[in-house]
């Protein structure tokens with residue numbers, strides 16, 4: 001199990017400290033592919049023309065931006081994250097859509113300030129691993145997402161995954177360990193955050209494993225699409 005130098009599992013602290021270089025490092029470490037993946041994810045979030053949409057664990061609002069650019073004008077858009085520093089950066093970005101277009105809320109995914117069956121669609125980009133990997137609150141997070149989604153609503157996850165080809169999987173794990181962790185650590189000044197990214201990424205669920213977890217939680221119609229030979233994946237599930 002991952003522990004940082006103080007013996008703690010990574011928590012809110014990590015996501016409060018990384019924002020200054022967070023977006024730049026996402027582009028660098030994914031060789032600029034992450035934004036294309038979010039764009040595809042937003043398209044899947046918006047596929048059924050939802051009227052109420054949540055970007056869960058929105059961070060600096062990269063997925064929110066794609067959603068806001070393409071959602072119908074009448075759609076109500078929300079972003080939720082527990083890191084106020086991430087949200088500060090998010091606020092600057094969504095300001096281009098005008099006051100109140102996107103409601104950004106500081107809150108915990110395990111206890112969301114929304115009624116049951118509130119959203120038509122929920123998207124999450126590179127946040128589901130944090131909510132579920134070696135996380136004692138994993139089940140709480142999943143059942144809370146299920147609770148706030150309407151019956152028939154879509155839950156769309158883009159997340160690191162596991163290539164099914166063993167050689168590619170090995171290469172990806174080496175990349176995470178020997179490029180992502182040290183380079184992320186140097187640029188961000190927070191090696192623990194990027195050690196955690198490499199460790200959790202290398203040990204996270206494959207598409208079939210993620211699909212099983214979602215089905216056990218009550219979701220149906222799960223469809224996984226590999227990105228870059230399975231290094232990441234988009235998963236769509238329905239409540």
Ligand SMILES: C[S@@+](CC[C@H](N)C(=O)[O-])C[C@H]1O[C@@H](n2cnc3c(N)ncnc32)[C@H](O)[C@@H]1O
Pocket residue numbers: 015016026056057058059060061062063080081082083086107108109110124125126127130131
């Ligand atoms: C890896 S970042 C992803 C941010 C953004 N979605 C993106 O695509 O870049 C994970 C985000 O999840 C947030 N987060 C992690 N656990 C959370 C929780 N329990 N409740 C709310 N936000 C959480 C962190 O603050 C962080 O902004």
